[in-house]
Amino acid sequence: MDRRTFLSGATVAAASVATACADGSQPAGSSPAAPAINRGVKRLRMVTTWPANFPGLGTAANNLAAYANAMSGGTLEIRVYAAGEIVSAFEVFDAVSEGTADMYHGAEYYWQGKSPAFNFFTAVPLGMTAMEIMGWVESGGGQALWDELSGQFNIKPFQAGNSGHQMGGWFKREINTLDDFRGLRMRIPGLGGNVLRELGGAAVTLSGGEIYPALQSGAIDATEWVGPWNDLAFGFYREAPFYYGPGFHEPGSCLGVGVNLQVWEGLDADHQAIIQNACRAANNVSLAEFQYQNAIALKVLVEQHGVELRSFTDEMWARIGEIAEQVVADTGNADPFxxxxxxxxxxxxxxxxxxxxxxxxxYLAQRERAIGG
Incomplete structure (x- = not known):
């Protein structure tokens, strides 16, 4: 893909006319010269909530920047900063809102303190899968609502990654009954944390880089993060041997990009289109990577590191479902918007x-029956 892909015929024609008639005339019968684009490089700083080059999450931000830079033909340069390089992970939203940075890449439910509506643009318990949230945002009215929400904070948002279905988490001890959740200190953000609290546990919000030390020190008893690919990279199996899945809390977690609204409105139409389509490309590639790499990493965890896979019982799922429905409804009724x-x-x-x-x-059920094993 190159920059010309995103230039409409009308834009090119207008540029040609403007160039040809710059002196107010054009010799009869002559062909107008090709327009010369003469502008400086637009440089944008993107802060993220992820550790530098972290697989799937940090690299989704890197991919987005690379796609946009390449498609612009050198006229757009997005530089990526990991959490802590300019601002901490949970400060990126305010940095972009206030203009300290131009863009962020993160998970929208981190901003639920600004508005509970942000939860719905990452994941809610027993909510949409990755493909479903993509369908809602792209085709079902979700983007317009997201624009309205983030616009209140001087930000223009986009989908720019998805981790797919997440695992239920890593536990230092087995979770066999609902009573085992009581007193459990677990890293779990968003509305999933509210569900855990209703089960009697203590939900803790930590950025990615803070999780392993907390698990190692005993500050937390369990953690969810993403799935096998990212979990293997962090080495959680060394501290918590029981790996539960699937998770109830994040069935398809959308990652978001936010652009400072003044920065966005100050971009040329072609640069806006490049960023929008770079976000789409990063979103698609991210989901594809997670789908494949999770499968590879799960094999490594089980076969090389002896990880014990566990599932929550039907009784747990039934109770979680009841709680999740109420938690999400309470959140949904927090305010009119x-x-x-x-x-x-x-x-x-x-x-x-x-x-x-x-x-x-x-289809998936029949495929499993047909191929077995």
Missing amino acids: TRRVYDSYFEARNTMRGWGRISEMP
Whole structure:
């Protein structure tokens, strides 16, 4: 892909006319010269919530920048800064909102203190899968609501990554009954943390780089992070041998990019289009990477490191479902705007569930029966 892909014919034609008529005339019968683009490089600083070059999360931000830089033909340069290089992980939103940085890459539910509506643009317990949230944002009205939400904070948002279905987490001890959640200190952000609290546990929010030391020191008893690919990289198996899945809390976690609104509005139309499509490309590549790399990493965890896979019981799922429904509904009714997001989200989820019931769900079940093993 190159920069010309994103220039409309009308834009090129307008540029040609402007160049040809710059002196107010054009010799009859002559062909106008090709327009010369003469502008400086637009440099943007993107801060992230991730450790430098962290697989899947940090590299999604790197990919986005690389795609945008390449497609611009050298006229756009996005430089990526890991958490802590300019601001800490949880300060990136304010940095972009206030103009200290131009862009961020992170998970929107980190900003739930600004508005509970942000949860719906990452993941909510028993909510949308990765493909479903992509469908809602791109085609079901989600982007317009997200624009309205982030616009209140001087930010223009985009999807720019998805980790797919996340695992339930790493535990130092087995979780066999609902009572085992009582008193459990677990790193789990977002509304999943609210569910854990209702189960009697203590939810802790930590950035990625803080998790392993907390697990090692005993400050927490368990942690969720993402899935096998990222979890292997952090080495959680060395501290907590029991690996539970699937997770209830993040069935398809959207990662977001936010651009300072004045910066966004100050960009040329072609640079805006490049950033938007670089975000889409990063989103697609991210989901593909997680789908494949999680499978490879899970094999390594089990076969090389002796990780014990566990599942929550049906009794746990039933209770989690009851709690999750109430937690998400309470969040959705927090204020009139969040209620609009909640209604749109679940209208889209329920619409897509109807298709899923006769497509992927039965197909995957039948495929497992057919191929066995």
